[in-house]
Amino acid sequence: MYMKVRITFLLVLALLATSPLNAQEGNDSTVQEAFLPYETGPGTSYRSASGAPGEAYWQNSADYEMDVRLHPEEHKVTNSVTIYYTNNSPRALEFIWLKLDQNLFDKESWGAKLTPHTGSRFGNRNFDGGITIDDITVRQAGEGYEPETRSMGTNMKVDLKDPLSAKGGEVTLRIDYSFVIPDYGSDRLGRLETKKGMIYEVAQWYPRVAVYDDVQGWNIRPYLGAGEFYMDYGSFDYQITAPSDYVVVASGALQNPQEVLTPGQQARWEKAQNSDERVYIISPEEVGTEASRPRHSKRLTWKYSIENARDIAWAASRAFIWDAARINLPGEDQSLAMSVYPVESAGDTAWSRSTEYVKGSIEFYSDYLKKYPYPTAVNVAGTVGGMEYPGIVFCSWKATEAGLWGVTDHEFGHIWFPMIVGSNEREHAWMDEGFNTFINRLSTQHFNEGEYYRETDARVLNDWLNSEDHESIMTAPDQIQPGNLGAVAYNKPAVGLHMLRNSILGREAFDEAFNEYLDRWAYKHPTPDDFFNTMENVSGRELDWFWRGWFEKTWTMDQAVDSVRYVEGDPSQGALISISNNDKLVMPVVMKITQENGQTEVIELPVQVWHRGDHWTTQYPSTSKIRRVEMDPRREFPDVNPANNVWSSEK
Structure with missing residues (x-):
């Protein structure tokens, strides 16, 4: 026996269609809507x-300077933030909208009131606290005012x-404020008590200028928990003051290691930057000891900076x-991969491999x-199960083995989507x-x-x-039904991209188009249409049927082998294989054909076989009787009724 793959192109199908034996069957199609222009x-x-940015594309920018203090005795953060905002839009702005995500944790917030009585991963878990603004000042054209x-x-x-x-106007805002870090902050931030002390993870924690863009103007969709964030790019220069026995890690480059690390730790820091193997800055045995931290003052100030980032986060x-x-x-x-974790999380099946995982993940995505x-x-x-920010991610302290690899790889994959390609997470x-x-599957x-x-x-999937729970990929995250977020936002689009890469466009064409999308929209704000149009224009394939059927609609696919007969009843003159598409979702056709003489072959037909209807008969150049025909033998497509995928002469 042997197997070979033959691709039957549309041109060949058109020639075959001139014969009555291969004419497409049926006009009562259920699939016509799939091929309407998208x-x-x-x-x-x-x-x-x-799908590319236009010649007049613009976006605004915000740069931030911050002076932050952590008060562990109150679980409190105080901050004085200065925002330098530039209006690059073609329109003058009479006002500015700020995002105050910490207000989600006020008991009177919409997020609190919209939390189901049964609780929610993103809900407000009986915590009352938001941002307390002590002072806000605007400086404009040399004048300061409240x-x-x-x-x-x-x-x-x-x-x-x-x-x-418009086109370059600048304004400065200075805001002094404080907030209390919640015990559990909607799986975005929080605090965890461990044997050696509290771990604070701090994110979505400072007033940020909302995005003003050419699509919606001010993007003012509120923070309700499930929708993450949508921010402009800028630079961040900030310092975090904490008790001297604390370690503070944050987005960006540490500017003053000589002030916050001991001489021995500085030497290890330098060694790690030239080592492919893990180097301890603070070993398990050193945690909590007098020698592990500089003691020249009660508090130390950690200084960080990062460029071209949408956001920052930190932990202490x-x-x-x-x-x-x-x-x-x-x-x-x-770059430098780093991991910080409590002694409870150490171990060769757990966080002691974290830096290896960070390194492996980022090196792969940087190449691909x-x-x-x-x-x-x-x-x-x-305490945060998994959340990403530029240069830093939060993962569960309980994660081990495949679970720790998976969450680490996923959160660092977000550096490319949406930290580099700055899409609107509140909506898409x-x-x-x-x-x-x-990309996690590839990594x-x-x-x-x-x-x-x-x-x-x-x-x-x-x-x-096939269930009543099936929702469109295009559903906004805060509207997705409970329990559906993983399927709607994560798995269904990922399965679709794998189909597009492996079975529709091919890897070379897909990778070229996918990377072009990333290059076009790096540090910019794409919409779904920008992605769809880029993939089509670069690959050279019309994919309206795919975007509509898989992304917009909740259609399902059911391809079937209906019958096998022979030209003039003689297998040596060719077999006539009739197939059908019984649902509205269309996909290309892959058939594995096995003859009684042992010859096995896989043939592929383009999705256009369904252009005029939901039935098709193709002529196969058989040399003996057909023993078996199987649709989608490699399970490349989401056929929801595989029971009718096989025709067998034995039946």
């Missing part, structure tokens, strides 16, 4: 119809005395083991996609979670020769696709 809107000077403000949930409107001029504890290793990047560049852009990559063990969770879940297959890789196929 309207993505006309191009503008800001966004071209090809603005009129109005709060609306997790947003605050700041009225300007004079409109902020006296309980941290701290290790690090070099990340090798393309072009002989490098785009070079990692930040000087450090920090993995923090704490699939543009970061789905893309990231897709896991690559890491340590597939140590944690488990083969799956496109039918993994069949039960959900």
Whole structure:
């Protein structure tokens, strides 16, 4: 026996269709809607119809300076933040909207009131506290003043005395505020008590300027928990003052290691930057000892900076083991992988391998996609199950083995989507979670020769696709039904991208288009249409049927083999194989044909066989009787009714 693959192109099908024996059957199609043009809107000077930014594309920017203090005795953070905001839009702005995500944790917040009585991963768990603003000052055209403000949930409107001029107008805001770190902050931040002390993870924690863009103007969708964030890019220079026995890790480069590390730790820090093996900055035996921290004052100030980032986050504890290793990047560049975790999380099946995981993940994505852009990559063990920010991620302190690899790889995959490609997570969770879940599978297959890789196929979601719970990928995250977020935002879009890469476009065409999308929209704000149009224009394939059927609708796929007969009843003159598409979702056709003489062949037909209807008959050049025909033998497509995929002469 032998197997070969033959691709039957549309041109060949058109020629075959001239014969009555191969004419497409039936006009009562259920699939015609799939092939209607998918309207993505006309191009503008800001966004071209090809999916690329237009010649007049613009976006605003915000740079931040901060002076932060951690008060562990009160679990409190105080901060004085200065925001330098630039209006690059073609319109003057009469006001500015700020995001105050910490207000989610006020008991009167919308998020608290919308938490189901049964509780929720993103709900407010009986904590009362939001941002307390002590002072806000605007400086504009050399004049400082206290603005009129109005709060609306997790947003605050700041009225300007004079409109902020278009195409380069600048304004400065200074805000003094405080908040209490909740015990559990909607799986974004929180605090964890360990044997050696409290671990604080602090995120979505400072007033941030909302995005003003060419799509919606001010993006003011509130923070309710499930939707993450959408921010402009800028630089951050900030300092965090904490008790001297605390270690503080944060987004970006540590600017003053000589002030916050002992001489021995500084030497280990330098060694780690040139080592592919883990180097302890603070070993398990050193945690909590007098010698582990500089003691020249009661408090130490850690200074950090990061460029071209959407956000920053940080963590602090006296309980941290701290290790690090070099990340090798393309072009002989490098970054530094670091992990901080309590003694409870140490071990060769747990967080003692974290830095290895960080290094492996980032090196893969830097080769497959785009070079990692930040000087450090920090993995923090704490109460947060898994959350990402530029240069730093939070993962569960309980995670081990495949679970720890999976969450580490996933959170660092987010550096590319949405930290580099700055999509709107409040509206389109699939543009970061789905893309990231897709690349995670590739990374896991690559890491340590597939140590944690488990083969799956496109039918993994069949039960959900067939259920009443099935929702559209395009559903906004805060509207997705409870228990559905993983399927809607993560797994269904990831399965779709795998189909697109492996079975529709092919790996070479897909990778070229996918990387072009990343290059076009790096540090910019794409919409779904920008992604769809880029993939089509670069690959050279019309995919309206795919975007509609898989992303927009909740259609399902059911291909079937209906019958096999022979030309003039003679197998040596060819077999006539009739197939059908019984649901509205269309996909290409892959058939494995086995003859009685033992010859086995896989043939592929393009999705256009369903252009005119839901039945098709194709002529196969058989030389003996057909023993078996199987649709989708490699389980490449989400056929929800595989029972009718096989025709057998024995039946």
